[in-house]
Amino acid sequence: xxxxxxxxxxxxxxxxxxxxxxxxxxxxxxxxxxxxxxxxxxxxxxxxxxxxxxxxxxxxxxxxxxxxxxxxxxxxxxxxxxxxxxxxxxxxxxxxxxxxxxxxxxxxxxxxxxxxxxxxxxxxxxxxxxxxxxxxxxxxxxxxxxxxxxxxxxxxxxxxxxxxxxxxxxxxxxxxxxxxxxxxxxxxxxxxxxxxxxxxxxxxxxxxxxxxxxxxxxxxxxxxxxxxxxxxxxxxxxxxxxxxxxxxxxxxxxxxxxxxxxxxxxxxxxxxxxxxxxxxxxxxxxxxxxxxxxxxxxxxxxxxxxxxxxxxxxxxxxxxxxxxxxxx
Amino acid sequence: xxxxxxxxxxxxxxxxxxxxxxxxxxxxxxxxxxxxxxxxxxxxxxxxxxxxxxxxxxxxxxxxxxxxxxxxxxxxxxxxxxxxxxxxxxxxxxxxxxxxxxxxxxxxxxxxxxxxxxxxxxxxxxxxxxxxxxxxxxxxxxxxxxxxxxxxxxxxxxxxxxxxxxxxxxxxxxxxxxxxxxxxxxxxxxxxxxxxxxxxxxxxxxxxxxxxxxxxxxxxxxxxxxxxxxxxxxxxxxxxxxxxxxxxxxxxxxxxxxxxxxxxxxxxxxxxxxxxxxxxxxxxxx
Numbered sequence: 001x002x003x004x005x006x007x008x009x010x011x012x013x014x015x016x017x018x019x020x021x022x023x024x025x026x027x028x029x030x031x032x033x034x035x036x037x038x039x040x041x042x043x044x045x046x047x048x049x050x051x052x053x054x055x056x057x058x059x060x061x062x063x064x065x066x067x068x069x070x071x072x073x074x075x076x077x078x079x080x081x082x083x084x085x086x087x088x089x090x091x092x093x094x095x096x097x098x099x100x101x102x103x104x105x106x107x108x109x110x111x112x113x114x115x116x117x118x119x120x121x122x123x124x125x126x127x128x129x130x131x132x133x134x135x136x137x138x139x140x141x142x143x144x145x146x147x148x149x150x151x152x153x154x155x156x157x158x159x160x161x162x163x164x165x166x167x168x169x170x171x172x173x174x175x176x177x178x179x180x181x182x183x184x185x186x187x188x189x190x191x192x193x194x195x196x197x198x199x200x201x202x203x204x205x206x207x208x209x210x211x212x213x214x215x216x217x218x219x220x221x222x223x224x225x226x227x228x229x230x231x232x233x234x235x236x237x238x239x240x241x242x243x244x245x246x247x248x249x250x251x252x253x254x255x256x257x258x259x260x261x262x263x264x265x266x267x268x269x270x271x272x273x274x275x276x277x278x279x280x281x282x283x284x285x286x287x288x289x290x291x292x293x294x295x296x297x298x299x300x301x302x303x304x305x306x307x308x309x310x311x312x313x314x315x316x317x318x319x320x321x322x323x324x325x326x327x328x
Numbered sequence: 329x330x331x332x333x334x335x336x337x338x339x340x341x342x343x344x345x346x347x348x349x350x351x352x353x354x355x356x357x358x359x360x361x362x363x364x365x366x367x368x369x370x371x372x373x374x375x376x377x378x379x380x381x382x383x384x385x386x387x388x389x390x391x392x393x394x395x396x397x398x399x400x401x402x403x404x405x406x407x408x409x410x411x412x413x414x415x416x417x418x419x420x421x422x423x424x425x426x427x428x429x430x431x432x433x434x435x436x437x438x439x440x441x442x443x444x445x446x447x448x449x450x451x452x453x454x455x456x457x458x459x460x461x462x463x464x465x466x467x468x469x470x471x472x473x474x475x476x477x478x479x480x481x482x483x484x485x486x487x488x489x490x491x492x493x494x495x496x497x498x499x500x501x502x503x504x505x506x507x508x509x510x511x512x513x514x515x516x517x518x519x520x521x522x523x524x525x526x527x528x529x530x531x532x533x534x535x536x537x538x539x540x541x542x543x544x545x546x547x548x549x550x551x552x553x554x555x556x557x558x559x560x561x562x563x564x565x566x567x568x569x570x571x572x573x574x575x576x577x578x579x580x581x582x583x584x585x586x587x588x589x590x591x592x593x594x595x596x597x598x599x600x601x602x603x604x605x606x607x608x609x610x611x612x613x614x
Binding site: 050056103104106107109110111113114115117118119121122125126129243247250251254283284286287289290291293294297298299301 | 415
């Protein structure tokens with residue numbers, strides 16, 4: 001549980017974040033903040049399986065893109081309400097993750113990574129080729145603004161500031177959920193599985209159950225994030241599922257620091273802000289991302305979170321992160 | 329019937345192409361225990377280097393091919409030093425992500441230098457044909473078949489007979505025992521990378537005159553190589569060769585008689601299927 005001081009900090013930062021769009025009127029800056037919020041929620045969900053139980057799934061981008069497609073298809077074809085859409089995006093992404101996990105978890109670690117990558121690429125191919133449903137490479141565009149119906153009044157999320165609050169709420173909800181989970185019985189069981197699977201099993205922890213749980217919950221979260229993303233940018237394409245998205249996710253997770261909630265958010269913030277601040281051409285952007293990812297995995301395995309923790313001498317959590325263990 | 333035989337020849341050429349990448353992948357996995365996402369990009373870099381040398385007038389095709397293979401061998405050693413050595417002692421998932429990042433870097437560098445549009449090159453052997461009772465096979469495809477069979481035979485001989493080959497196999501089996509017996513593990517890892525890169529280059533100089541070269545070609549190659557390695561069993565060279573040829577044939581026949589839209593999905597789907605049915609690979613042992 002969080003202490004009273006932490007609640008105070010949290011309340012203060014939420015108040016500051018909620019006031020930001022009124023202080024800075026630049027639409028461009030608010031756009032970056034919205035993307036930061038969406039990325040934070042996405043990485044937090046991904047961290048549940050990679051940092052939480054220590055399974056490297058490379059299929060996460062597929063669940064994200066799938067959530068986007070579910071939302072896009074439901075609004076353009078059926079016109080259902082936003083809340084139903086989010087629920088269905090979470091259920092379909094999570095359900096597919098569950099189906100994928102059934103055969104995948106029989107595989108040893110490296111084969112698991114490759115198998116999940118193959119799964120993501122099959123989904124990309126299907127979305128790309130099923131033109132009658134997904135319009136394939138022509139993308140689904142335009143995706144109308146989401147409508148939230150509460151009792152009798154209908155509220156349409158359309159302005160930049162409304163999207164900002166949606167992204168903020170999403171990031172905050174995921175943050176609280178992941179934070180609560182990490183300090184719960186389930187979170188401790190996950191950490192036990194990550195640190196020593198054999199020992200965890202001998203303590204009566206059903207490791208498969210927790211691995212699946214982390215994967216499915218993470219996929220459901222990314223489905224919701226994908227749905228919000230699709231509405232925000234108003235377009236969803238097969239490229240939102242493929243390999244570049246997986247690499248982006250890994251960069252955010254590893255630059256921030258695997259295994260910690262703070263690191264995940266740090267990674268999302270840095271990943272979204274740095275290229276915008278550098279104002280680099282899109283052609284050079286992937287190159288910079290690649291170099292950053294390589295540098296973090298080779299020379300800075302704790303990520304930024306590790307650097308921050310070292311500066312403040314609070315590295316108790318760092319010891320738990322799987323990236324800090326060189327001997328596994 | 330003629331069309332069927334042409335599909336078969338196409339399939340074997342494709343299979344040889346996949347095998348040149350898959351063998352390197354399975355070798356590196358066996359010896360260094362690293363899942364190397366860059367293997368397809370080695371092929372891409374070798375193809376562009378070959379384009380460079382082949383465009384120069386006065387260099388005949390075989391000499392250009394040998395130069396490219398030698399350059400890629402050195403490239404493999406440099407790659408091992410820069411990318412693999414820093415993560416050699418790190419956990420497996422960091423190694424995997426480091427090579428994934430390196431793959432992105434190589435791809436983007438190629439895009440900056442050569443652009444995104446597919447490029448093609450040719451040799452005198454592509455446009456000359458071998459004719460036999462009604463069907464045509466270009467001489468280039470015959471060269472591919474002959475050289476690839478010779479290369480596989482030489483590869484087996486290298487691993488069975490030579491001292492270096494035996495040392496590489498020993499390093500794959502037991503690292504501690506190798507250290508005790510005075511086999512330099514790092515040298516073996518360098519040799520493996522040089523060898524795998526040169527093999528990708530061999531595939532590139534043989535097959536590239538028949539296909540296009542573009543920066544993203546490594547991605548589709550590496551996924552097929554994964555399919556072959558998973559099916560053949562991790563670390564099994566002969567398993568990877570058989571699986572690559574099978575995949576090439578299935579793809580060529582599938583494109584010829586069914587549809588080309590789902591040809592990528594065939595490779596990815598077969599990975600999943602093999603992993604479900606036989607996680608240790610079709611030819612692998614537990």
